[in-house]
Amino acid sequence: MELIVLVRKNNQNAIGELFRRYSALVMGLSMKYLKNQNLAEDMLMDIFEKLPNRIEKHEIQNFKSWLYSLTRNECLMELRKKKKLTGDIEKELLSQPDWSAEGHEEKIQLESQLAALESAIKLLKQDQKDALTYFYLEQRSYVEVSAMMGITLNAVKSLIQNGKRNLKLKLER
Amino acid sequence: MPAPESHINLERLRRYYSNEMSTFERHQLEADALEDAFLKDAMDGFDENPGSFEQFYKNHRTQLRPRRGYTLTIAISALLSLFLIVTLLTLNNKPEKGLAFSPTIQPIDSVETISLANEIEVISPRIDSMISIPEQDQIKTVDVINDQTQLKTLQSKKLNDEKINVPEIIQNNIENLEPEKENWNGYTSKGRAIPTAYVYGFKVVDYREIKRTKENVSYKRYELGGLAANQENETSTTELIEQEVELPYFSYLTKTMSFFNEQNFKASLNRHLIILEQYPEDLNALFYSGLAYYNLGKYDESIQFFSQIMTLDTEVFNQEAEWYRAKSLIQLGRKKEARTALEEVIMKGGFYVEDAIALKAKLKL
Numbered sequence: 062m063e064l065i066v067l068v069r070k071n072n073q074n075a076i077g078e079l080f081r082r083y084s085a086l087v088m089g090l091s092m093k094y095l096k097n098q099n100l101a102e103d104m105l106m107d108i109f110e111k112l113p114n115r116i117e118k119h120e121i122q123n124f125k126s127w128l129y130s131l132t133r134n135e136c137l138m139e140l141r142k143k144k145k146l147t148g149d150i151e152k153e154l155l156s157q158p159d160w161s162a163e164g165h166e167e168k169i170q171l172e173s174q175l176a177a178l179e180s181a182i183k184l185l186k187q188d189q190k191d192a193l194t195y196f197y198l199e200q201r202s203y204v205e206v207s208a209m210m211g212i213t214l215n216a217v218k219s220l221i222q223n224g225k226r227n228l229k230l231k232l233e234r
Numbered sequence: 235m236p237a238p239e240s241h242i243n244l245e246r247l248r249r250y251y252s253n254e255m256s257t258f259e260r261h262q263l264e265a266d267a268l269e270d271a272f273l274k275d276a277m278d279g280f281d282e283n284p285g286s287f288e289q290f291y292k293n294h295r296t297q298l299r300p301r302r303g304y305t306l307t308i309a310i311s312a313l314l315s316l317f318l319i320v321t322l323l324t325l326n327n328k329p330e331k332g333l334a335f336s337p338t339i340q341p342i343d344s345v346e347t348i349s350l351a352n353e354i355e356v357i358s359p360r361i362d363s364m365i366s367i368p369e370q371d372q373i374k375t376v377d378v379i380n381d382q383t384q385l386k387t388l389q390s391k392k393l394n395d396e397k398i399n400v401p402e403i404i405q406n407n408i409e410n411l412e413p414e415k416e417n418w419n420g421y422t423s424k425g426r427a428i429p430t431a432y433v434y435g436f437k438v439v440d441y442r443e444i445k446r447t448k449e450n451v452s453y454k455r456y457e458l459g460g461l462a463a464n465q466e467n468e469t470s471t472t473e474l475i476e477q478e479v480e481l482p483y484f485s486y487l488t489k490t491m492s493f494f495n496e497q498n499f500k501a502s503l504n505r506h507l508i509i510l511e512q513y514p515e516d517l518n519a520l521f522y523s524g525l526a527y528y529n530l531g532k533y534d535e536s537i538q539f540f541s542q543i544m545t546l547d548t549e550v551f552n553q554e555a556e557w558y559r560a561k562s563l564i565q566l567g568r569k570k571e572a573r574t575a576l577e578e579v580i581m582k583g584g585f586y587v588e589d590a591i592a593l594k595a596k597l598k599l
Contacts, residue, residue, distance in 0.1 A: 088279075174256075196265070222268070
């Protein structure tokens with residue numbers, strides 16, 4: 062909280078410390094949406110230059126969650142401004158999980174649920190089951206899973222993400 | 235206020251994108267990202283735009299350094315502020331856009347301003363006219379990764395076995411030796427270790443760790459015309475802008491390998507040939523050009539490139555080059571030479587020995 066208080070007072074060292082901690086996340090997220098290094102750099106600079114004002118105006122419970130939402134919203138506004146955002150893309154972007162403070166706290170804790178996991182994992186589709194097994198149980202990297210399954214890295218990420226979501230649903234039943 | 239652990243350890247990201255992590259460390263970061271939407275999206279953004287993390291890190295290296303002691307920071311800041319003011323007054327130049335908090339922003343040179351994400355790949359007409367062979371006949375990229383992963387494991391095992399056989403008197407002194415480089419996998423050239431790294435899962439010689447006469451790749455970069463949002467106006471038009479630029483070798487290679495990973499062999503070959511114009515004995519360019527030529531049905535060229543690798547005194551790609559050279563000879567119907575090549579693979583007893591025996595029997599060579 063001390064750092065945020067200092068940022069509110071426009072302390073340059075405190076802003077510098079936040080930049081050091083979070084700029085990579087802001088930059089990567091901006092790259093994901095804007096797909097252009099110059100635009101993403103502009104976005105990064107804009108966000109951190111205006112940070113003291115924005116922090117001043119908001120009650121922030123969780124800075125990281127707040128910064129995530131702020132960056133996403135700014136990227137969406139930039140895309141709208143450039144008229145590149147179709148309805149479908151917007152729907153997809155806006156439907157992404159809300160990274161609220163509650164969501165941040167909510168972790169699946171796979172390791173502590175191994176017994177339930179084993180039975181639930183059997184109910185998944187074969188490719189999701191394989192991807193999750195290689196990734197979580199055998200602790201392999203995306204590259205390795207990709208090579209073992211003969212599919213692209215993006216396909217591996219997708220299988221793991223979907224498999225994890227399905228697994229969570231099955232564990233909650 | 236975020237807890238200390240709530241922000242990403244930048245060094246982990248740097249090591250991930252520099253391919254300096256072990257497989258397990260990579261897995262750990264990827265698993266962490268699955269529990270952290272911000273980190274996951276950020277990594278997706280960097281993954282989808284090859285070279286973008288490296289570019290970001292270089293642009294902000296000074297600002298990203300861990301904080302020094304408060305007094306030292308103030309002192310340095312004051313000195314640099316003074317220097318900047320004097321410089322600006324002297325040169326009467328408009329200052330670069332930057333963050334107010336960072337008086338240590340360095341001038342960005344031509345290399346730093348290159349945006350890999352905006353590049354348009356213009357392929358030479360000679361390569362563009364090539365036609366890929368049917369997919370079932372191609373050397374599959376996943377097989378290349380698989381083979382290299384297994385070769386790495388065998389190499390590590392061989393190294394461990396050799397370590398066990400070290401005489402006791404030397405063993406006793408091992409602890410006093412400097413630790414091996416993490417990314418050295420035991421490949422040698424004239425008795426020297428050759429560092430390797432993995433880019434999109436593909437083994438490459440890590441030339442960042444090897445002294446060469448220069449460190450950049452010069453090439454013609456094409457970009458669609460356009461301005462940053464804050465500079466754009468209604469009269470802006472879209473056109474292809476050509477620019478002669480230089481990029482650090484590893485950044486250039488990373489994007490080149492991203493094309494290879496996507497099985498865009500023409501773009502990958504186009505870029506590897508540019509590397510070879512400037513680094514004629516570059517092992518990465520020789521090997522992956524050889525594979526690209528093979529999949530584009532240009533077997534004479536692939537044989538030439540694989541043969542060149544074998545003449546260079548290094549172990550990094552030798553086994554693979556020998557094996558794929560034999561396969562190229564088979565594709566050309568040069569049976570006698572193919573038989574000799576396969577027999578050499580078999581006699582050396584390396585990684586491809588069983589494949590070579592099976593292929594020789596199948597083709598009745």
